[in-house]
Amino acid sequence: MTNEKQPVTIKKYANRRLYNTGASAYVTLEDLAEMVKVGEDFVVYDAKSGEEITRSVLAQIIFEQEGKTGQNLLPIRFLRQLIRFYGDSMQMLVPSYLEFSIERLTSDSQKFREQFEAAVSANPLANPLANPLAVPTRQMFQSMEEQARKNMAMFREALDLFSPFSGQAGDVGKNAQASHELTEMRAQLAEMQKRIDSLVKKD
Incomplete structure (x- = not known):
């Protein structure tokens, strides 16, 4: 047995809404960005197909962060x-x-x-x-x-x-x-x- 904390499961619906199954609440990309910053791991799945889409969601978070004034990290x-x-x-x-x-x-x-x-x-x-x-x-x-x-x-x-x-x-x-x-x-x-x-x- 292990005490390692499992990643939180996030489900993404067709209307682009994200649902945190751990907190039983809808979240935004900004919320997920804050989870990353505090070291809280999560995995994102497409609610309909069950496909893991964590990579694309993280890339979307980066895209949004890059769009903010003064927060460009990627030259x-x-x-x-x-x-x-x-x-x-x-x-x-x-x-x-x-x-x-x-x-x-x-x-x-x-x-x-x-x-x-x-x-x-x-x-x-x-x-x-x-x-x-x-x-x-x-x-x-x-x-x-x-x-x-x-x-x-x-x-x-x-x-x-x-x-x-x-x-x-x-x-x-x-x-x-x-x-x-x-x-x-x-x-x-x-x-x-x-x-x-x-x-x-x-x-």
Whole structure:
């Protein structure tokens, strides 16, 4: 038995209304956004078909949040690059890398907050919240760029640890195929590193 809390079930009806079965109440996308922020997990199902549609609902929440003034988290360059990855040979690596990177950013968020606050204290005009035309200090960008490089290095190490070469010696054909696939993934990672460098470097 486990004491792990199960996700709340949300049902979406044809009229686009969302029903929280745990609270026995209708909710809005804003309510679901608040649930995410406080760490309350949920799964969304289409009330008619029973199909899980959590991904599309989360994407809709992001779309709504992005539409609010001053809450844009997804740069246009990032969105364009993300679209280019669809159907690309590296598509299979993108979700894992983005998930890995956002987890690292979350774990290091306090450090970045402290650096940001220190930068703003030293130079109030560098605060983009107080001055939308200003750009945060180069030091902070360099720190984030360095973190992106570390993320890639750790991602490569994780890929190496996942190497499926520990099978039986007789599985020559299987190991050879695995070796080929790992080589391809490493090549894809190298290409991804080049693309990331082009995104994080600022003139």
